[in-house]
Amino acid sequence: MSDPSHITYTENLQKFLRLPQGGKLIAEYIWIDSEGGVRSKSRTLDEKETPYVPAELPMWNFDGSSTGQAPGENSDVYLQPVAVFPDPFRGAPNILVLAECLNSDGTPNKYNHRHECAKLMEAHAEHKPWFGLEQEYTLLDLNDRPYGWPKNGYPAPQGPYYCGVGAGKVVMRDIVEAHYKCCLYAGVKISGTNAEVMPAQWEYQVGPCEGIEMGDHLWISRFLLHRVAEEFGAKVSFDPKPIPGDWNGAGLHSNFSTKEMREEGGMKHIEAAIKKLEGRHAEHIAVYGEGNEKRLTGRHETGSIDTFSYGVANRGASIRIPRECAAKGYGYFEDRRPASNADPYQITGIIMETCFGAVSE
Numbered sequence: 001m002s003d004p005s006h007i008t009y010t011e012n013l014q015k016f017l018r019l020p021q022g023g024k025l026i027a028e029y030i031w032i033d034s035e036g037g038v039r040s041k042s043r044t045l046d047e048k049e050t051p052y053v054p055a056e057l058p059m060w061n062f063d064g065s066s067t068g069q070a071p072g073e074n075s076d077v078y079l080q081p082v083a084v085f086p087d088p089f090r091g092a093p094n095i096l097v098l099a100e101c102l103n104s105d106g107t108p109n110k111y112n113h114r115h116e117c118a119k120l121m122e123a124h125a126e127h128k129p130w131f132g133l134e135q136e137y138t139l140l141d142l143n144d145r146p147y148g149w150p151k152n153g154y155p156a157p158q159g160p161y162y163c164g165v166g167a168g169k170v171v172m173r174d175i176v177e178a179h180y181k182c183c184l185y186a187g188v189k190i191s192g193t194n195a196e197v198m199p200a201q202w203e204y205q206v207g208p209c210e211g212i213e214m215g216d217h218l219w220i221s222r223f224l225l226h227r228v229a230e231e232f233g234a235k236v237s238f239d240p241k242p243i244p245g246d247w248n249g250a251g252l253h254s255n256f257s258t259k260e261m262r263e264e265g266g267m268k269h270i271e272a273a274i275k276k277l278e279g280r281h282a283e284h285i286a287v288y289g290e291g292n293e294k295r296l297t298g299r300h301e302t303g304s305i306d307t308f309s310y311g312v313a314n315r316g317a318s319i320r321i322p323r324e325c326a327a328k329g330y331g332y333f334e335d336r337r338p339a340s341n342a343d344p345y346q347i348t349g350i351i352m353e354t355c356f357g358a359v360s361e
């Protein structure tokens with residue numbers, strides 16, 4: 001913010017943002033790229049009396065050869081609108097449009113994990129699957145150094161930073177606050193936020209969301225975070241182990257329940273699901289994020305990447321049953337394995353597949 005290489009004129013921008021739009025709106029089409037990032041571009045649509053739903057929005061396309069999503073000689077990737085949100089940056093009537101990427105022959109693009117996830121959610125919808133994801137992330141300066149860390153060296157050891165209050169304990173709270181408000185405005189089901197164990201690391205939670213909505217809302221929340229941080233001149237890192245050594249990594253704890261688990265006697269359904277997860281540990285780890293082996297060491301509140309474990313209130317296990325749920329005998333469980341950079345469609349998809357079976361073509 002005080003970095004002279006980063007100058008924005010947000011105040012000057014305000015008077016332009018207030019100008020009438022002549023019956024038009026701006027739709028920001030957002031998609032997931034080949035590196036787990038988000039990309040977006042804008043187009044003009046007619047303003048309508050009623051809010052746009054995905055089926056009313058035009059398909060679009062982009063140059064996939066510029067994003068590593070298609071070869072140069074057949075570069076068009078189609079954007080299929082799948083969810084719409086109010087745009088907190090431009091305000092009403094402007095919208096954010098989450099889109100799935102399709103190849104020119106209509107098949108899902110290699111990095112489109114939503115397609116498969118949506119099929120699994122639909123096939124097993126009667127279980128009313130709820131998810132709540134805890135997105136951890138680290139704020140970096142433009143030189144890729146965690147914000148507020150000394151130029152040469154390290155901050156004092158972990159301890160005062162988790163849920164910290166006060167100068168020297170937390171940094172960039174403005175970004176966290178702005179992002180929270182953006183999520184609420186956009187209708188993203190953000191459920192809370194807290195400063196994390198490593199300085200410059202934060203978490204927010206999204207959920208409970210049912211079915212495919214989990215991935216949709218988490219991806220839009222990530223877009224909003226990158227976009228807010230851009231205005232403050234900060235970078236968002238979803239690296240699962242941004243700083244080696246005695247510094248906590250970053251995860252995407254995934255809380256899960258079904259209708260049966262949430263009812264009286266639900267614990268037997270929770271235990272049955274955990275047994276199934278145990279049998280497919282390696283398959284889950286394979287889609288739970290890149291570089292996760294640096295984080296899942298069995299230290300720093302993680303279970304080891306090689307062994308599956310579970311326990312009540314155990315933050316060193318793969319799966320934690322919250323104390324309150326164990327006491328009540330029903331509720332949900334927490335899969336602590338996913339890394340901060342994992343794709344929520346892949347996480348929620350494989351949990352459904354493991355618990356209820358694959359879907360045939």
Ligand code: ADP
Pocket residue numbers: 130131132133134191205206207208253255256257262331332334
């Ligand atoms: P932790 O104690 O692990 O830090 P958090 O409070 O950060 O837990 O996150 C808990 C998450 O669990 C929230 O996203 C919340 O929406 C979600 N959650 C709560 N109840 C359920 C449920 N029945 N099914 C699925 N997710 C749930």
Ligand code: MN
Pocket residue numbers: none
């Ligand atoms: Mn062009």
Ligand code: MN
Pocket residue numbers: 134203
């Ligand atoms: Mn949490």
Ligand code: MN
Pocket residue numbers: 134136196203
């Ligand atoms: Mn956390």
Ligand code: MN
Pocket residue numbers: 134253334
């Ligand atoms: Mn957690």
